[in-house]
Amino acid sequence: GQQVMQIPQYQHVQEGEDFTTYCNSSTTLSNIQWYKQRPGGHPVFLIQLVKSGEVKKQKRLTFQFGEAKKNSSLHITATQTTDVGTYFCANSYDKVIFGPGTSLSVIP
Amino acid sequence: NAGVTQTPKFQVLKTGQSMTLQCAQDMNHEYMSWYRQDPGMGLRLIHYSVGAGITDQGEVPNGYNVSRSTTEDFPLRLLSAAPSQTSVYFCASSYTQGARETQYFGPGTRLLVL
Numbered sequence: 001g002q003q004v005m006q007i008p009q010y011q012h013v014q015e016g017e018d019f020t021t022y023c024n025s026s027t028t029l030s031n032i033q034w035y036k037q038r039p040g041g042h043p044v045f046l047i048q049l050v051k052s053g054e055v056k057k058q059k060r061l062t063f064q065f066g067e068a069k070k071n072s073s074l075h076i077t078a079t080q081t082t083d084v085g086t087y088f089c090a091n092s093y094d095k096v097i098f099g100p101g102t103s104l105s106v107i108p
Numbered sequence: 109n110a111g112v113t114q115t116p117k118f119q120v121l122k123t124g125q126s127m128t129l130q131c132a133q134d135m136n137h138e139y140m141s142w143y144r145q146d147p148g149m150g151l152r153l154i155h156y157s158v159g160a161g162i163t164d165q166g167e168v169p170n171g172y173n174v175s176r177s178t179t180e181d182f183p184l185r186l187l188s189a190a191p192s193q194t195s196v197y198f199c200a201s202s203y204t205q206g207a208r209e210t211q212y213f214g215p216g217t218r219l220l221v222l
Contacts, residue, residue: 043200092211096156
């Protein structure tokens with residue numbers, strides 16, 4: 001199937017530290033989407049990666065798609081309290097399947 | 109545009125009761141889907157639709173029915189609610205090409221089955 005796994009499940013960081021979440025699949029992925037869900041909110045689209053080895057940046061966020069298109073990562077530089085939430089990767093082809101998410105806590 | 113709307117926001121049911129969770133979008137999106145979110149389980153796909161009149165099962169379809177008679181609406185029916193269906197339900201939609209486009213989520217429905 002299209003299952004994607006994410007690690008870690010939880011991450012607690014001091015404000016200003018970096019944070020990385022990893023998304024892995026046993027099969028080649030057509031693309032990867034990343035979403036953020038704030039506590040009590042709904043998932044919000046961040047970005048989509050399609051090409052092998054693709055790297056995209058959004059301010060302090062860096063997204064990578066692996067060369068083999070079986071893994072992806074989201075890296076946040078110098079975390080802030082506004083980064084708190086759960087980050088999901090998702091694979092989309094005929095339907096969208098989400099990974100279990102990484103919950104980020106930022107200690108001020 | 110209102111985007112994706114869901115009603116009700118909260119609902120309490122007794123085991124065996126039936127109900128319909130409403131989802132509507134005003135963006136002329138072809139692709140719509142329903143997810144449930146449980147602690148530690150992420151978002152699991154229940155059913156999805158690539159256009160009016162077309163629906164298909166996702167990862168966890170048992171206990172749920174859907175229909176798509178119009179482009180705008182995609183209701184989710186629980187025929188006989190069970191405590192295991194206590195969850196937060198999200199509806200999402202996207203343009204044609206569907207799953208490969210940005211998914212826009214509704215605010216969610218929090219369901220408690222006693």
